[in-house]
Amino acid sequence: MLSWRVVAAAARRLSGIGRASSALVQLNAVLEAELERIRGAGTWKNERVITSRQGPHINVQGSEGAILNFCANNYLGLSSHPAVIQAGIEALDQYGAGLSSVRFICGTQNLHKNLEAKIAKFHKREDAILYASCFDANAGIFEAMLTPDDAILSDELNHASIIDGVRLCKANKYRYKHLNLGDLEAKLKEAQKYRIRLIVTDGVFSMDGDVAPLKEICDLSEKYNALVFIDECHATGFLGPNGRGTDELLGVMERVHIVNSTLGKALGGAAGGYTTGPKAVVDLLRQRSRPYLFSNTLPPPVVGCASKALDLLMDSNTIAQTMASKTRRFRSQMTAAGFTIGGADHPICPVMLGDAWLASTMAEDMLQRGIYVIGFSYPVVPKDKARIRVQISASHSDEDIDRCVQAFLEVGHKHGVIQ
Numbered sequence: 001m002l003s004w005r006v007v008a009a010a011a012r013r014l015s016g017i018g019r020a021s022s023a024l025v026q027l028n029a030v031l032e033a034e035l036e037r038i039r040g041a042g043t044w045k046n047e048r049v050i051t052s053r054q055g056p057h058i059n060v061q062g063s064e065g066a067i068l069n070f071c072a073n074n075y076l077g078l079s080s081h082p083a084v085i086q087a088g089i090e091a092l093d094q095y096g097a098g099l100s101s102v103r104f105i106c107g108t109q110n111l112h113k114n115l116e117a118k119i120a121k122f123h124k125r126e127d128a129i130l131y132a133s134c135f136d137a138n139a140g141i142f143e144a145m146l147t148p149d150d151a152i153l154s155d156e157l158n159h160a161s162i163i164d165g166v167r168l169c170k171a172n173k174y175r176y177k178h179l180n181l182g183d184l185e186a187k188l189k190e191a192q193k194y195r196i197r198l199i200v201t202d203g204v205f206s207m208d209g210d211v212a213p214l215k216e217i218c219d220l221s222e223k224y225n226a227l228v229f230i231d232e233c234h235a236t237g238f239l240g241p242n243g244r245g246t247d248e249l250l251g252v253m254e255r256v257h258i259v260n261s262t263l264g265k266a267l268g269g270a271a272g273g274y275t276t277g278p279k280a281v282v283d284l285l286r287q288r289s290r291p292y293l294f295s296n297t298l299p300p301p302v303v304g305c306a307s308k309a310l311d312l313l314m315d316s317n318t319i320a321q322t323m324a325s326k327t328r329r330f331r332s333q334m335t336a337a338g339f340t341i342g343g344a345d346h347p348i349c350p351v352m353l354g355d356a357w358l359a360s361t362m363a364e365d366m367l368q369r370g371i372y373v374i375g376f377s378y379p380v381v382p383k384d385k386a387r388i389r390v391q392i393s394a395s396h397s398d399e400d401i402d403r404c405v406q407a408f409l410e411v412g413h414k415h416g417v418i419q
């Protein structure tokens with residue numbers, strides 16, 4: 001009698017699975033070596049498991065009791081806002097779980113058209129188009145709009161999705177130094193020989209909370225006949241007097257041509273992204289943009305949540321204003337205590353520490369005290385610029401903020417960061 005093992009092995013050989021599995025052994029060896037390099041470099045990313053809703057107070061697997069959360073992009077606290085959740089439930093009930101289709105085949109509901117109109121109104125632009133994410137919006141725009149006759153000028157620290165989108169596009173590429181207007185101007189001069197010039201920048205850069213000098217960028221764009229595109233993921237909903245974003249904050253809403261942003265941060269935090277701007281741009285994206293054409297329609301509950309988030313923001317600017325006052329409370333107390341907080345007046349508050357080990361150890365010590373913050377180090381940020389990134393939300397109470405500052409004081413003393 002043959003054993004089942006021998007039979008199984010023979011069967012595998014016959015069907016070719018045996019050969020495939022030696023390829024798999026090889027792949028495993030290659031990947032294990034790469035994973036080991038990531039561990040060795042100290043850049044391994046562990047995912048903490050949350051067992052509650054997203055919010056200022058969360059439960060985390062392995063930690064006792066409620067944790068104070070300072071590392072979500074939930075700037076306005078809308079991810080778990082009762083009215084946002086209710087709108088999602090109603091949309092689920094009325095419009096179903098999803099469309100099982102892309103937009104142009106049979107995936108467009110009035111719900112989607114209404115949200116696009118609302119987004120355009122919110123940003124005071126002509127039209128808007130939804131994507132499954134802002135990553136997709138960034139991946140899909142440049143290739144669709146620009147050709148080898150054109151030029152794209154991109155800040156070197158733009159978000160990864162912009163970098164990928166620029167890679168896919170066939171325009172002539174210029175990468176200017178971070179926020180450096182002199183370098184941008186030099187590159188605009190070089191790019192005069194092309195048909196269209198598009199300047200591309202994050203409105204706010206997420207690692208430092210620094211804000212692009214949009215007024216000066218718009219001045220240059222007008223001097224050198226260029227267009228301006230901004231990625232507003234860390235600005236939409238809360239920057240500027242009415243939360244319209246960096247362009248509102250800096251008084252250049254009419255001078256910035258195209259805005260990409262996300263529904264996955266301040267605007268309810270579910271998922272989705274969009275482009276808003278001139279109608280011709282949006283019309284072309286509906287015809288040509290690959291992540292739009294070849295990926296599923298945004299699910300109705302997600303659309304319902306985002307739509308309600310925008311209603312709340314358009315009804316009143318109190319949520320956006322609350323956000324600003326909480327940010328000031330944190331930044332002023334921390335600065336007074338002797339910490340260096342990077343960036344402009346933004347709810348992204350990088351507590352600058354320098355050393356990578358110090359940043360990760362202090363973040364662990366903070367978690368021991370019930371405060372969830374994350375240390376960032378090379379290669380996410382430059383060497384010797386390690387920091388703990390704190391993100392303030394409108395839903396933090398004053399006591400939440402004071403508790404966070406108090407924990408920083410204790411941990412900062414312990415490690416000799418402050419006197």
Ligand SMILES: *Cc1c(COP(=O)(O)O)cnc(C)c1O
Pocket residue numbers: 132133134135136138159161202206231232233234261262263264271272273
């Ligand atoms: C988060 C983020 C994105 C990606 O947004 P998603 O909707 O999550 O894909 C794009 N650009 C910037 C600047 C971001 O911070």
